[in-house]
Amino acid sequence: MLGRVNRVLIAIAGLVLLALGGSVLAIGLGAPAPSWWPHDGRHDVLLDEAERTRWQGEGWWWPVVLAVLAVLVLLCLWWLVAVVRRRRPAEVLVDTGDGEGAVLRGRALERAVAEEASRLDGVARAHVLLAGRRTAPSARVRLLLEPHVDPGTALHALTTGALAHARDSTGLAALPAEVRLHGVRHRAERVS
Incomplete structure (x- = not known):
């Protein structure tokens, strides 16, 4: 959400600056002034003495x-x-069941989930990033799949394996995940 707002604000500021700068440049080069332009001509200054001292x-x-x-x-x-x-939680709050709680480093959880996911059949490489808050994290998983693997099977194995283990071991009610599956690209080799 914040990324969209950021892009929209930058786009609006850029368009306003482009319109004003383009108008000043065009009028300075001799183009007729638009109807909304507050000055008369090419040699008119932006702020004259009366305008600068009007409210002083x-x-x-x-x-x-x-x-x-x-x-x-x-x-x-x-x-x-x-x-x-920072958009990544530095730590995840783990429910220990005794009313106290513990904290787990976010990178340690990312590494554990990535290692377990990379051991799945047909997964060449796995990359995991946590997002969200320390009490309600979410995962972004990117799997690089071998050509022989069915993506649905790999996704099911990930959700019932590595992500379920991470959710259960941290005591979280839910661990939402965004999973991106990519296929390994092998370079063609000449066989002689």
């Missing part, structure tokens, strides 16, 4: 300018944190 004497002007700039800075910082934030 008002008491509310500088607090409003500073407040708008502060809100813009906070929005940009929030956006940066949302983009840079």
